[in-house]
Amino acid sequence: MARWRGKALELLPEFSAQIQRLDNPYMVWVELGHEFKRAYESPMNEDIIRRFYTYADWCWCQRQKELWNSVAVCFYEHLPDRRAVRDDMPRWLSPDKFRDLAGLFEWRLGKDEFAELKRYYEANVGMYESNFGRTSKLARRKSMRKGETSEQVRK
Numbered sequence: 739m740a741r742w743r744g745k746a747l748e749l750l751p752e753f754s755a756q757i758q759r760l761d762n763p764y765m766v767w768v769e770l771g772h773e774f775k776r777a778y779e780s781p782m783n784e785d786i787i788r789r790f791y792t793y794a795d796w797c798w799c800q801r802q803k804e805l806w807n808s809v810a811v812c813f814y815e816h817l818p819d820r821r822a823v824r825d826d827m828p829r830w831l832s833p834d835k836f837r838d839l840a841g842l843f844e845w846r847l848g849k850d851e852f853a854e855l856k857r858y859y860e861a862n863v864g865m866y867e868s869n870f871g872r873t874s875k876l877a878r879r880k881s882m883r884k885g886e887t888s889e890q891v892r893k
Contacts, residue, residue, distance in 0.1 A: 742766070742805055743757060749789045762804065764808040764812055767808050770790075771812065771816060775820060778826070811842070815842045815843070815846055817831075827859060829869045830869070832866055843855060
């Protein structure tokens with residue numbers, strides 16, 4: 739089984755039928771993108787949203803072009819399309835990732851709308867730290883209790 743498929747099944751098991759029948763990660767992102775958008779409908783499904791972003795981060799960090807490119811053009815590029823998702827972006831995208839994706843966002847939105855998105859993101863960037871900061875600090879503390887140094891934990 740391809741690693742991308744295994745990771746998708748691990749993180750998004752409720753969509754296993756779709757994941758199993760799709761041929762590549764591009765198709766997974768296109769098809770499951772609809773499910774991601776549905777997670778923002780009332781009531782918002784925080785758990786599914788978190789798992790989609792976790793899978794997106796995993797794909798983004800892979801060396802295979804098929805993985806990082808598919809998540810960029812089939813998922814991240816479309817985040818600003820819906821107001822609810824756009825308004826939630828500062829909670830899920832680190833400042834580094836936002837900078838990495840800025841060109842895609844500007845291409846998709848145009849210069850003026852991208853400038854508005856960038857202002858909004860920068861004004862709300864603290865949402866990312868409050869969403870992930872405590873988690874990563876807790877993981878560092880737990881690892882250090884197991885005898886690792888803080889330098890080992892950061893790697």
